[in-house]
Amino acid sequence: SDVYLNGEMLPLEKAQISVLDRGFLFGDGVYEVIPVFHGHPLRLEKHMERLNASLAAIQLPVEITITEWRSIFDQLLSRNPGQHQALYLQISRGSYASRQHGFPTETRPTVFVMTMPLAPRINDSLDDVKGGTAITAPDQRWQRCDIKSTSLLSNVMHHQLALNSGATEAILVDAEGRVTEGSSSNVFIVRDGTIITPPRSHKILSGITRALVLELVVNDGTYPCEERDVSVNELTTADEIWITSSSKEILPIIELNGIPVGKGKPGGVWRHVAGLYQTYKAG
Ligand code: PMP
Helix, strand or coil: CEEEECCEEEEHHHCCCCCCEHHHHHCCEEEEEEEEECCEECCHHHHHHHHHHHHHHCCCCCCCCHHHHHHHHHHHHHHCCCCEEEEEEEEECCECCCCCCCCCCCCCCEEEEEEEECCCCCCCCHHHCCCEEEEEEECCCCCCCCCCECCCHHHHHHHHHHHHCCCCEEEEECCCCEEEEECCEEEEEEECCEEEECCCCCCCCCCHHHHHHHHHHHHHCCCCEEECCCEHHHHHCCCEEEEEECCCEEEEEEEECCEECCCCCCCHHHHHHHHHHHHHHHC
8 A cells, every 4th residue: 555754655665764763763743643534534624623622732833734634535435446444644743863862953853744544344134233342450551641642552452451351442540440441442430310421631642533423413403411530339330331533433332341331232312422423424
């Protein structure tokens, strides 16, 4: 497949960067994953706004306009056609003559974009969605999880912990016993017909899918919804648990720490909201 690297379109095998790249040496960079369904990037502007927020937070100026980004995406998508895929976009602080922690005075970011396969979880029939399983784990990450940083070691360790116990995702709990998010997703619970998700803060990534779900639920008005702290006890006794992300969409969690959630199958509120999401995606 063809990828974009620093101004050029080239085959993946030909795309190479220096071992002195700060992305490689320090994880000094940020990224985005934008889902593309039927050729249309979903919520592109929101992803680009978040990218700019991440770049500003790490003080990395990048002179690429939204028009230039769109042209890069259009070229990549026409060179790599596919029904459903994702755009992966990474910007690191670049490669310099030596390894030093401090920011280099001149800025030469490494800009990389590729397409990745994406299997939509929410298909035409919601009956086909089996749901996933999760474990809880102590959140061992840093205090700036709102930055979509490529320094993902803790997320990788948390996710592998889930895989090792046969689960789909690790739902993270902070030192005060509050749910933050999944290792690569946001978390929603349903209790007595109310949809609840932890508030935006430095402790979570402000998920584009999370925001979309909140928007859909509020506009629809069938279920009340709250952005507030969720205790681990509320999580383990919830009627429904969902995780959301650009690639997992809205995935019902049917088992937590080996114990069925609710009736142990995707819940009624999930079904309703997944329907709203499907309609939005199709429109
Ligand atoms: N939290 C974390 C830690 C993530 O890595 C992700 C996405 N990969 C999300 C939440 C979900 O964000 P989005 O809906 O924008 O994909």
